[in-house]
Structure formats: structure tokens, C-alpha cells
Amino acid sequence: MQLSAGVAERMKSVGQRSVRDHLIEQHRLFYPQLPFVVLGTVDAAGDVWATVRAGRPGFLAADDPKQLDVALSRDPTDPADAGMNDSAGVALLGIELHTRRRNRLNGSILRDSPQSFSIAVEQSYGNCPKYIQLRAFDFTRDPASPGPDEAVQLERLDGAAADLVRHADTFFVASYIVGEDGRNQVDVSHRGGRPGFVRVDPDGSLTIPDFSGNFFFNTLGNFLANPKAGLVFVDFDTGDILQMTGDTEVVLESPEIAAFQGADRLWRFRPRRIVSRRGSLPLRWRFSGGWSPNALLTGSWDEAAKRLQAQGAVPKTG
Numbered sequence: 001m002q003l004s005a006g007v008a009e010r011m012k013s014v015g016q017r018s019v020r021d022h023l024i025e026q027h028r029l030f031y032p033q034l035p036f037v038v039l040g041t042v043d044a045a046g047d048v049w050a051t052v053r054a055g056r057p058g059f060l061a062a063d064d065p066k067q068l069d070v071a072l073s074r075d076p077t078d079p080a081d082a083g084m085n086d087s088a089g090v091a092l093l094g095i096e097l098h099t100r101r102r103n104r105l106n107g108s109i110l111r112d113s114p115q116s117f118s119i120a121v122e123q124s125y126g127n128c129p130k131y132i133q134l135r136a137f138d139f140t141r142d143p144a145s146p147g148p149d150e151a152v153q154l155e156r157l158d159g160a161a162a163d164l165v166r167h168a169d170t171f172f173v174a175s176y177i178v179g180e181d182g183r184n185q186v187d188v189s190h191r192g193g194r195p196g197f198v199r200v201d202p203d204g205s206l207t208i209p210d211f212s213g214n215f216f217f218n219t220l221g222n223f224l225a226n227p228k229a230g231l232v233f234v235d236f237d238t239g240d241i242l243q244m245t246g247d248t249e250v251v252l253e254s255p256e257i258a259a260f261q262g263a264d265r266l267w268r269f270r271p272r273r274i275v276s277r278r279g280s281l282p283l284r285w286r287f288s289g290g291w292s293p294n295a296l297l298t299g300s301w302d303e304a305a306k307r308l309q310a311q312g313a314v315p316k317t318g
Helices: 010-020 025-033 078-085 159-166 219-226 255-259 303-313
Strands: 036-042 048-054 060-062 067-070 089-096 099-112 116-127 135-139 150-154 170-178 182-192 206-211 228-236 241-251 262-278 283-287
Touching: 010 170, 010 283, 025 060, 025 099, 036 060, 036 170, 036 182, 048 078, 048 150, 048 170, 048 219, 048 241, 067 159, 089 170, 099 182, 099 255, 116 219, 159 241, 170 219, 182 219, 219 228, 255 262, 255 303
Parallel strands: 048 228, 089 182
Antiparallel strands: 036 048, 036 089, 060 067, 067 116, 089 099, 099 116, 135 283, 150 262, 170 182, 170 228, 206 262, 228 241, 241 262
């Protein structure tokens, strides 16, 4: 991916400086103040899942720069929980929606209790604030209490689930590769844009623009090596979450790329398993300061379709 973008040589030195095998002091102070975290895991079938888990600030602790302690109990309603066993690969994204700060951590799980686990740090680095919409949060119940509804398996992305995706300005995506030692190396990332930046195609697959970022290409690079992804969408008003796992395709050449303002490339996601968990999160968010300036420079699929129609091009929709 870096070669195709013409940044491979430059990013080699950037990666050596930016990616660490320990938590710097800034990150050790950052994680304990978070009310939620995004996690990426891989289940026994090799499917990758992304999830969002919440806790009172302080549920994350970083007393040791080589380890992050996570006070989250196992949750059998969460499909990502199947990949949270001892020694399993895991990815974590800490993101403050009310400040646009975010940091990432990849490593392996250390677990000796169903009430908590730790992450042995393998890769730790910061991310820029691009494409993050400002949102303030409130708790609506004790985060240790279970959600009101059980998980529901969906056969297809339709109805309320499709509407959530179509109107989303934010989602999270997990990916992974299998290392030379046979261990899963997992990553999880944020994606943001204007509402409508994720298209639900007639066959139920999703088409997503890839905007200019930090050029690490953790996610898309993983897709090229292992075209599997786990997506999670959050309804910030209700606490509902929608999780999907499936297969991806990276699109480097298409008329749709030029038609979608801000897109450098596209990727497509075909869900194989879909899980809806209503009211799962004990948090509610409110828009509190406006759109990301970077997101406002991007387009929507409605605008892209009009450009393609004016040019006489027919968009590919699955």
C-alpha cells in the first residue's frame, strides 16, 4: 500500500520512530481517563471482530510501561469475547471523542481471571485527530450491569441495521495477519466522514472510501495480506452496537474514487456474520462542538452518484 501511494521510503523511518514496544508516559496517563475502549480480536474460526466496551474511568491502568491492565469482565453476548483468551492476539484503540485524542496498542492477552485481563505491549503509537467528530458522553447505568437485550444474529444487513450504517459518521474496523510464528497480529482503527460516507450496496455489502491519513496503512495493508475484517457501528443516541465480520477487497482503480470527494482509494466489505446488540453500551454521546474539519472536506455517496451520472459513468454497487 505504501508503494502504491509513493510513501514507502519516507514511512520506513517514520515507523521506526513512531511505533514503540512500550507505553510512553503520555499514553500511560491517557488510557486511565477513558470511559470506553475499542478492541479487535480473532475467534477460533479465524473471524475477526471489533467491539466497544465501556467502564468507569480508571478501568484501564498502566502502572507498567510494558503492560495495560483492563478491568472488563467476559461478555458472552459479545462475539469479540471469543477471542479474548489467554495468549490471544488483541488490538486496542483508546479514543476520546470529546477531545479527538487517540492512541493505539497491539499485543497479546494475559488472562488469569474472567473479571479482567492485561495486554502485553508489542506495538504502541499515537494517531492524529483527523475525521473524529466531537462528542461528549454521559453514563446511563452502571457499566458493570448487563445490557437490556441479548445479541441478535441477523441474516442480512437491512432495516434498522442498514439505516444505522447509512447514516453513520463513525465506525471502527479490526483486521489481522498471521505472523511467521503462527500468532495472530491484530489491529483496530477508527474511520470517520460525513454521514453517508458508507454505502450499503444492493447485495448487502458495504463500499467505503479511504481518505488520506497517516500512511501507515495498518488496516488496508492487513487486508492485502489477509482480506478479513470486523466492523462495529455505534448508535451514539441509544447505545446500540452493530458488529459484522466478513471479507474485504481493496480497490485502487475505479471511476468512483475520483467521484468521491477526498477519496484516495476504496474498499469493499461483504459481511458473513452480523450481530445486533441493542442498548449494549451504558454510554450516550451528544454532538458537542462540530464536525472534524477533515471530514467536512470529504463527500458522500449521493454526491458521488450525481457526479458519475453527469459524467455518464455507471457506479459499481456490488
